Amino acid sequence: LVWLLVLSLAWLGPALGGEDEDEEVVEEEVKEKKEDEVLSDEIKEEDNVLVLHEHNFARALSENQLLLVEFYAPWCRHCQQLAPAFAQAATELRNESSPARLGKVDATAQTALANEFGITSYPTLKLFRDGNRTHPLAYTGRMDSQGIVRWMQRRAGPSATLLQDTDTAAAFVSSQDLVVVGFFKDLRGKAAQAFFEVAAEMVDMTFGVAEAAELFQAYGLSADTVCLFKKSDEGQTNFPVDPERGLDTAELTRLLRIHSLELVMEFTKETSNQIFGAKIPHHMLLFLNKSSSEQLSLQNSFRAAAGGFRGEVRWPRGGDMEGGFGTPQPQCPPFPAQVLFVVVDVTGHGADVLPFFGMTPEDAPTLRLVKMENNRKYQMEQDNFSDSAIRTFIQEVLDGKVKPRLLSAEPPEDWDKRPVKVLVGKTFEQVAFDETKNVFVKFYAPWCPHCQAMAAAWEELAERYKDREDIVIAEMDSTANELENITIRGYPTLHYFPAGPGRKMVEYKSSRDVETFSKFLDNGGTLPEEPPPVSEVRDPTPPRAAPSPRWV
Numbered sequence: 001l002v003w004l005l006v007l008s009l010a011w012l013g014p015a016l017g018g019e020d021e022d023e024e025v026v027e028e029e030v031k032e033k034k035e036d037e038v039l040s041d042e043i044k045e046e047d048n049v050l051v052l053h054e055h056n057f058a059r060a061l062s063e064n065q066l067l068l069v070e071f072y073a074p075w076c077r078h079c080q081q082l083a084p085a086f087a088q089a090a091t092e093l094r095n096e097s098s099p100a101r102l103g104k105v106d107a108t109a110q111t112a113l114a115n116e117f118g119i120t121s122y123p124t125l126k127l128f129r130d131g132n133r134t135h136p137l138a139y140t141g142r143m144d145s146q147g148i149v150r151w152m153q154r155r156a157g158p159s160a161t162l163l164q165d166t167d168t169a170a171a172f173v174s175s176q177d178l179v180v181v182g183f184f185k186d187l188r189g190k191a192a193q194a195f196f197e198v199a200a201e202m203v204d205m206t207f208g209v210a211e212a213a214e215l216f217q218a219y220g221l222s223a224d225t226v227c228l229f230k231k232s233d234e235g236q237t238n239f240p241v242d243p244e245r246g247l248d249t250a251e252l253t254r255l256l257r258i259h260s261l262e263l264v265m266e267f268t269k270e271t272s273n274q275i276f277g278a279k280i281p282h283h284m285l286l287f288l289n290k291s292s293s294e295q296l297s298l299q300n301s302f303r304a305a306a307g308g309f310r311g312e313v314r315w316p317r318g319g320d321m322e323g324g325f326g327t328p329q330p331q332c333p334p335f336p337a338q339v340l341f342v343v344v345d346v347t348g349h350g351a352d353v354l355p356f357f358g359m360t361p362e363d364a365p366t367l368r369l370v371k372m373e374n375n376r377k378y379q380m381e382q383d384n385f386s387d388s389a390i391r392t393f394i395q396e397v398l399d400g401k402v403k404p405r406l407l408s409a410e411p412p413e414d415w416d417k418r419p420v421k422v423l424v425g426k427t428f429e430q431v432a433f434d435e436t437k438n439v440f441v442k443f444y445a446p447w448c449p450h451c452q453a454m455a456a457a458w459e460e461l462a463e464r465y466k467d468r469e470d471i472v473i474a475e476m477d478s479t480a481n482e483l484e485n486i487t488i489r490g491y492p493t494l495h496y497f498p499a500g501p502g503r504k505m506v507e508y509k510s511s512r513d514v515e516t517f518s519k520f521l522d523n524g525g526t527l528p529e530e531p532p533p534v535s536e537v538r539d540p541t542p543p544r545a546a547p548s549p550r551w552v
Helices: 002-012 018-039 057-063 077-095 111-116 145-156 166-173 190-201 213-218 249-260 272-277 299-309 349-357 387-398 428-432 449-464 514-522
Strands: 044-046 049-052 066-072 100-106 124-129 178-183 206-210 225-230 236-240 264-266 282-288 339-345 366-371 376-379 420-423 438-444 471-477 493-497 506-508
Touching (some): 049 077, 077 100, 166 206, 166 213, 178 190, 190 249, 264 299, 282 349, 339 349, 420 428, 449 514
Parallel strands (some): 049 100, 178 206, 264 339, 438 471
Antiparallel strands (some): 178 225, 225 236, 282 366, 366 376, 493 506
């Protein structure tokens, strides 16, 4: 009996809590170990990227002269796409023994750091220099490994090469297809310092600087001037510095972007960033099939027309400052508006952009002008491709004499059979501005994750109001349909068109859930005022995906 009692106790021991106590002890030890790791200022690395949190952030700043920090969210698609390039850039900088390092902060977990540095979107990149925590610099480079490396290299070393004599200057100018040289009488002056700032930002160009009198003489200069040297087109383009206003960094950046481009660009994978990065307000596009010699010959008149639209949208000062930084003078006539001329091969890289214009390769050759601020597209109807006809067409568009060519899909046969009505460009006016209906429209892009996330709520809303004669819930694919007087600047965009006379429109900017939508509709297109919740302050506007400011 004694032995049975002993065996029973041994068998029942775990059930009586002994093993649970051991497990609790182990769990507690693991928890304490994790807390110790978090509280420690030890800096761990993942793929040469410093893993930072609030307890090791100060140490990272003190140990690294230049530290570029990515504030990210684990669920963010853009952060996930950036991760490999960010790690590759960190490895390249590490391998070249650069003083620049890269780090990352999970802003959703490290809320104290996110709040301290005002992180409101992901990913956000900030540069910390010499341990300065109060004034980080916003990252302005490209979101790829090469762009990150170049941007950091410019900040780790001199942004411009000092040219001391004519031989070194000549070698520098001829070293690449395009270089920029700043000629300044005083390299410590404000104009020169502004030039160095521009050089640090424009990492895709090579910059030099000179102050020797012999170099001013060699390049035909008498005052502070920034010169752009190109082996093609213009050769040397001068941007004199206004002695009164000095050098404006934004203006110089804009001018260098514009004049760094060829007079006529060909749209390729390599030139895409240049074309859209220059931020020229109008793009004139010649679509052609490069395998056709007849169509290729159209480039001659296209190039001839381009020269007249290379000028700046501003007024010259004194009438004789080529590309200078002048003050507007209303008595002087303006230069022609900026128009970038681009050749698009419909059988090459340009084939991918044809759907944006509602075109097929068989439509070539044809011309389109795009206003980049709103992506309005204008078609040159005539078959005359002479340089004078092209110039006339462009000027008529700029003068507002030509109407845009708007895309519209064909309306589906069952467009009004489902609870959510399907609108297209051709049917939008008659539905949205029906004076007997209150129409709530979702403008979306099929690829937009925010649109996909709210799709079920929009269907449920339509189901809820399907029997209301005075309310219509609708949607329109804004990538396939365009409207003359409504510009969609993000996806999804929600607009409410109230019943009654007049063409009224209200943009909805609140939460994207069925209950809030219903309150909005039941209250006649406004949300009833409610006391603010006592909780963490957040941006009340839900996220949207921005349409690309480019015709791709």
